[in-house]
Amino acid sequence: MGMAATESQQFHVLAVDDSLIDRKLIERLLRTSSYQVTTVDSGTKALEFLGLRENHDGTPNTPSVSPNNHQEVEVNMVITDYCMPGMTGYDLLKKIKESSSLRNIPVVIMSSENVPSRISRCLEEGAEEFFLKPVRLSDLNRLKPHIMKRSKLKDEDQKQQVIPEKIENLLEVQKQHQPQEEAQPQPPLEQQQQNNNNSNKRKSMEQSLSPEPTDRTRPRYSGIATVV
């Protein structure tokens, strides 16, 4: 939050939660952290807002926007509750990641329940972070790197190439020389330090996940120990 003074960009976060109280909370948290916020109460409304409408037969429509713009209103991040009636946060995450126009938007999942299998499922589907509720101001500090990374990517590369994939390729080459190394990009040192100050929420998840070896399908979740 100390960076706020130098930033001219205002990032827009779409927050999805069926609970009115939690919507109010997340809105205040995000605004306090200098984000622009829109809140909706369902996954369906979130997709509508993002410009992805479904046809009545359930197949998604292409967004009604020009090719240069990604959606009707620019959204830099989606933060969604997991447990929602109808479309869960996981379903929403999947739909976003399956959409060619939306898949680069970072998605964060929130849940009141610490279920390791749920957490890993979400991360494997492409969620950037998983927050345990109630979400705190300090949790939101973890959002900045994800939003900044995507924002930088959009400026540098008009095509939908994602740089981490390039890095992964480079590491693949390295891997041939060093078979023990993980095929994961190293997060910047600052981010690693930030992640070392994790709350115990993260730790509880790490403990349950650590015995598994990492593989290429696991996203760049820098909170997980980078040791093998």
Next chain:
Amino acid sequence: MEVGQMQRQWLDYTRSLFIEGFLDGQFLQLEQLQDDNNPDFVVEVVSLFFQDSHKLLNDLTIALDQKSVDFKKIDAHVHQLKGSSSSIGAQRVKNCCIAFRNFCEEQNTDACLKCLHQVKQECCLVKNKLETLFRLEQQIMAAGGSIPMMELSF
């Protein structure tokens, strides 16, 4: 009563709410989110909670009164109440909900009824406590004072 005294009273009262477990750290988070641009944030969120919980408790009463109890529905209501109480830091209400959900899983109607009774009591208690707290705050502000920043150091 002069402002300093009222502020001390507020501090003592707040401290007692934490020590007795009515509130937990999340309540402090709410206070941190309140500022000059959002001066009523805590009261607004707390009010929402009591509106929400009032309805949920009614729904739970009706649901547990049915001949054939729908435990799935009850669990869904309790899950919601647990979530919202957790979001405002109403610790004792939240803990009641956790126990309640366990009995839902066991499909134990009697135990659920006891839990419902308990959770109603806890909601009532914390409502009274918070109303007292907000009244104290209003008195301080009316006297030209400000609300001290609370830190959890015990």
